[in-house]
Amino acid sequence: MAAGPRRDTRGIVDAPELFARVRFRRRSPAPALRSYLEHYWLIDWDLAQPYTSYVVPHPSVNVVFQHHGSRPPAFAEVAGVGLELFSQRLEGRGRVCGVQFRPGGFRPFAPRRPVAEWTGRRVPISEALPATTDTDIAAVLQDDENARVAALDAYLLGLGPRPDPQADRAMALADRIRTDRTIRRVAQLATAEGMSARSLQRLFAAYVGVGPKWVILRYRIHEALERAENPERAEGTERSERGRPPGAPSAEVDWAALAADLGYSDQAHLVRDFTATVGVPPTAYARASP
Template sequence: MAAPRRDHRGIVDAAGLLAQVRFRRREPAEPLRPYLEHYWLIDWDLTQPYASHVVPHPSVNIVFQQFAGQEPFAEIAGIGLELFTQKLEGRGRVCGIQFRPGGFRPFAPGRPVSDWTGQRIRFPEVPLDADPHVVLGPDDEDARVAALDAFLLGLAPEPDPQADLAMTLADRIRTDRTIRRVGDFARAEGLSVRVLQRLFAAYVGVGPKWVVLRYRIHEALERAETDRDVDWAALAADLGYADQAHLVRDFTATVGVPPTAYATQGVQ
């Protein structure tokens, strides 16, 4: 696995968020790297409330959270189907585990990952034993990462060839822009569409078409963040849309504003 990525795909108004919080990605222990994207750590100390917005990745997260005036808690966050908004105020801290698409199932093999989709379920309602104080308590960042490593290694994930296949296919969708139609992708991988869809439901949590669309929106969002003069028609064609109108429709439905409006003013 490569080092944690340095882009901010999925974060709406990334520059605004980074001006308000300390955001870092950290690499997990070597045995965990096949399953994880990275750990993500956020700390803040705000004089005014701030609302962060994220277009979720097709990934399950386990999130340890400490908000001002609340007891720390942990939760499993299944793949979010809609724009996720979190209000931040006062002082707080979050330590998150982002699994690779397909990488969560070996840690919770008893149910399909689609069962978690759209859900945020707090411990101890889920059968994963962890003390949020142990993860969130240390001021030393390395100690927090070590606590996350110890928690996951204690779950002792079992090798699962189907999880490996799901991770490989999901990563191929992310990195290969020519993958646009599920039927073509399934045939290229020697699978039927039905088998591919069942694999993604069981191990990723959403269908392959949803993953294709979500990565398209991430790309469009990233371009809007870095280029205020995006040629949206050209980008739509590059991402495999039939026309610009389809990109505008998907972007607006996901982010909440049309891409041209977002590029000039962001999400309010």
């Protein structure tokens, strides 16, 4: 398990532009929660002009506490796995405190319903976690950042997540998909884990909210998005970039090679999935990135 929050920007469309406009941080939860959570994410903004952020969602459930200065009062919601590009308009002053669960990690906090029930939906927090109070929401959205993190810890620990071996297995499988780039097909993963493809699909529907094929494709799109913004991260390129003279053009992505590396049958399939998810072809997105 990671020692701290991830530092990558996977899923964030035009991350430099977002970070130039808002204060964005990730924080680690209490040790007792780390087996279920990726991290907390905190955003504060004070904008003279409205700004719209875009995110290619992870296969994760998020619990989001938020206050938009022009739209009181504060509120909280559960955001199931997002199937499409997510956009959020920010204006004036505001604050968001989010909990990103590991894929498979939300079900122990809300065991009565399969996670697929929340997929593609954003619902008031009381619908999924009925013990939540207005006091909980206010505590999470207070001014002091450390106090916000402590309030999130206290709130989630108070929900009493129930140990669930099936949740543990779903989290382990989703993590394997994310980290093992040789996993390119559902049947391949099922065979490696000694499961039938159907059992694997049922497990993911109940605990992750989307099927394993969707998770495989989404993580690959995340990597392609990151490569489009940072070509120097391509395998074997980072070392050469260190010696690149100032002002020289940066490395370009070999999209055909990347498609093969990510398990696509050809470049056209990568371009199709990237365009459908992000809204523009990868080459156009790369040209627009600073």
